[in-house]
Amino acid sequence: MxxxxxxxxxxxxxxxxxxxxxxxxxxxxxxxxxxxxxxxxxxxxxxxxxxxxxxxxxxxxxxxxxxxxxxxxxxxxxxxxxxxxxxxxxxxxxxxxxxxxxxxxxxxxxxxxxxxxxxxxxxxxxxxxxxxxxRVDFDEFKTSSPEQRYLNLIKNRPDLIQRVPQHQLASYLGIKPQSLSRIRARIFEKKN
Amino acid sequence: MxxxxxxxxxxxxxxxxxxxxxxxxxxxxxxxxxxxxxxxxxxxxxxxxxxxxxxxxxxxxxxxxxxxxxxxxxxxxxxxxxxxxxxxxxxxxxxxxxxxxxxxxxxxxxxxxxxxxxxxxxxxxxxxxxxxxxRVDFDEFKTSSPEQRYLNLIKNRPDLIQRVPQHQLASYLGIKPQSLSRIRARIFEKKN
DNA sequence: CTCATTTCTAAACTTAAGTTAACGAATTAT
DNA sequence: ATAATTCGTTAACTTAAGTTTAGAAATGAG
The missing domain is CATH 2.60.120.10 (Jelly Rolls)
Structure with missing residues (x-):
């Protein structure tokens, strides 16, 4: 250590x-x-x-x-x-x-x-x-939609999605937990 | 100087x-x-x-x-x-x-x-x-709605509203110029 | 001063997030 | 192990932001 x-x-x-x-x-x-x-x-x-x-x-x-x-x-x-x-x-x-x-x-x-x-x-x-x-992270946040922010998170800090509860991720993305659920569902069905 | x-x-x-x-x-x-x-x-x-x-x-x-x-x-x-x-x-x-x-x-x-x-x-x-x-500014941004962010801006950096074009302020607040116009109109009519 | 461009507002319509509520799943406490 | 709480998803409905278009106002260039 x-x-x-x-x-x-x-x-x-x-x-x-x-x-x-x-x-x-x-x-x-x-x-x-x-x-x-x-x-x-x-x-x-x-x-x-x-x-x-x-x-x-x-x-x-x-x-x-x-x-x-x-x-x-x-x-x-x-x-x-x-x-x-x-x-x-x-x-x-x-x-x-x-x-x-x-x-x-x-x-x-x-x-x-x-x-x-x-x-x-x-x-x-x-x-x-x-x-x-x-400052760059803040800029990225400002210039993205919630869905884009979630996709960016998957790309840039994929570990967080595994190790952190969804409702904490939601406010980290500036949205409500229900909206994050919806975004995840939306992304999932877009893949198919 | x-x-x-x-x-x-x-x-x-x-x-x-x-x-x-x-x-x-x-x-x-x-x-x-x-x-x-x-x-x-x-x-x-x-x-x-x-x-x-x-x-x-x-x-x-x-x-x-x-x-x-x-x-x-x-x-x-x-x-x-x-x-x-x-x-x-x-x-x-x-x-x-x-x-x-x-x-x-x-x-x-x-x-x-x-x-x-x-x-x-x-x-x-x-x-x-x-x-x-x-970090605190970023936190405030994440935890506020666009309307709250505009009200915060009026309180914390009132000079910006005077010296900067609206459409630049809009993206600074993470929204579209048309939305900022609407928010301003909404706030104005709430006052009366 | 006039023309051209940029800026701001407005309205109608679309899309997505917020809200409220419900329910099963997962986690935590006893 | 069981009960209680927290968590994640879904759905129906509401609210607000995005989009498109248009027109008036302000600004800037020649």
């Missing part, structure tokens, strides 16, 4: 044994059971997450309804809005599957970044990449 | 006269006429943009139709996907109004960042902030 992390880091910066040990000594790895809520609405937090194995999701509760807006799987990083913004969270984060997650407090991040300046560079590059990708 | 930039930078890091002069010596400020295309689909580029005054937009051409997906106004920063991703651009960037824009090549960015390491930190914090905000 440590190796997965260091391979990921190596894509951005070179990292030596001392640095690896410094990271390992922080005990950031956590094993989290399916259904565990990592962050609640209204809560303040300084924790960032990095998924090594498994899947977590962000969701809002609007008019008593759960609205899932994002899934984070292997090698996905998530710093909640409330951390950067220093405000209570607007959303929940919970585990979709039993997962292994790296959880790092903002203080720990500061400490590593000041001790090893190249981590600052890595975080900058990573954030820039993620921002560019998020 | 320089002061606007330095005030912005000061929100993230302290900056002295030497550093200010180093930035000014790079001649990054550009005055750009309305309608100018800064980046074309298919083009490779290493330029990032920072809007000091005016408005620029990103748009795709899909089936011969322009689809505007984002507007960047005063103090907004944009590093196109093609820059981070080293691929030809999927979209166009053009000026909605006569604007004053800071355009910085990736090489210039690298140079500043290595000469003044705190700029790396600033870019990291800024990217993290923008990423968190982009």
């Amino acid at each position: 440590e190796e997965i992390l260091f391979n990921f880091i190596s894509k951005y910066i070179s990292i030596n044994e001392d640095e690896k040990n410094a990271i390992l000594s922080l005990n950031l790895f956590h094993s989290v059971k399916k259904g565990t809520i990592l962050l609640k609405e209204g809560q303040k937090s300084r924790d960032s997450y990095f998924v090594l194995k498994g899947c977590i999701r962000t969701y809002y509760i609007i008019d008593g309804e759960e609205k899932t807006t994002a899934f984070y799987t292997e090698l996905d990083a998530l710093t909640p809005h409330c951390v950067t913004n220093h405000t209570p969270s607007d959303y929940f984060i919970s585990c979709v599957e039993d997962s292994i997650i790296l959880i790092s407090d903002a203080d720990v991040g500061m400490e590593i970044n000041s001790k090893f300046p190249k981590f600052d560079t890595m975080c900058r590059i990573l954030s820039e990449e993620l921002l560019a990708k998020e | 320089e002061e606007i930039l330095f005030n912005f930078i000061s929100k993230y890091i302290s900056i002295n006269e030497d550093e200010k002069n180093a930035i000014l010596s790079l001649n990054l400020f550009h005055s750009v006429k309305k309608g100018t295309i800064l980046l074309k689909e298919g083009q490779k580029s290493r330029d990032s943009y920072f809007v000091l005054k005016g408005c620029i937009r990103t748009y795709y051409i899909i089936d011969g139709e322009e689809k505007t997906t984002a507007f960047y106004t005063e103090l907004d920063a944009l590093t196109p996907h093609c820059v981070t991703n080293h691929t030809p651009s999927d979209y166009f960037i053009s000026c909605v109004e006569d604007s004053i824009i800071l355009i910085s090549d990736a090489d210039v960015g690298m140079e500043i960042n290595s000469k003044f390491p705190k700029f790396d930190t600033m870019c990291r914090i800024l990217s993290e902030e923008l990423l968190a905000k982009e």
Whole structure:
């Protein structure tokens, strides 16, 4: 599991044994059971997450309804809005599957970044990449119909369709579960 | 105009006269006429943009139709996907109004960042902030109807409704211009 | 200033998503 | 193992967005 992390880091910066040990000594790895809520609405937090194995999701509760807006799987990083913004969270984060997650407090991040300046560079590059990708994903969402969005999902993240409940996928696609059922039926009969 | 930039930078890091002069010596400020295309689909580029005054937009051409997906106004920063991703651009960037824009090549960015390491930190914090905000905006989009999205726009970026053509706003809201017209009419008659 | 083009609105019609309700299947809790 | 809850699909109906077309208003070019 440590190796997965260091391979990921190596894509951005070179990292030596001392640095690896410094990271390992922080005990950031956590094993989290399916259904565990990592962050609640209204809560303040300084924790960032990095998924090594498994899947977590962000969701809002609007008019008593759960609205899932994002899934984070292997090698996905998530710093909640409330951390950067220093405000209570607007959303929940919970585990979709039993997962292994790296959880790092903002203080720990500061400490590593000041001790090893190249981590600052890595975080900058990573954030820039993620921002560019998020913008493109948002663009794709805006310019597609619900059916096209579902077809794109099949193409781009086929694993999600297997590992995530339909009703959570539905709000992720910006529609109601009944509509997703209908779209699936429509696509199925188009094939024949 | 320089002061606007330095005030912005000061929100993230302290900056002295030497550093200010180093930035000014790079001649990054550009005055750009309305309608100018800064980046074309298919083009490779290493330029990032920072809007000091005016408005620029990103748009795709899909089936011969322009689809505007984002507007960047005063103090907004944009590093196109093609820059981070080293691929030809999927979209166009053009000026909605006569604007004053800071355009910085990736090489210039690298140079500043290595000469003044705190700029790396600033870019990291800024990217993290923008990423968190982009995710929340995307969440809001997913969980709202077109009418709600338009009402949110009136509340959060009322200036856009004045300064941007309706048909560009429509695709920004993920709908057709005719639908936006209808939504506006619907809202207007609800008021009475 | 005038002509041409683009932009916005409107109406009629089509298509698809939202809503409400029901029911069987799957999952979870006891 | 059984009961209870949650989940996924279907159907009938409602609502709103997409499509097509048209015309008026605004904008831009010569």
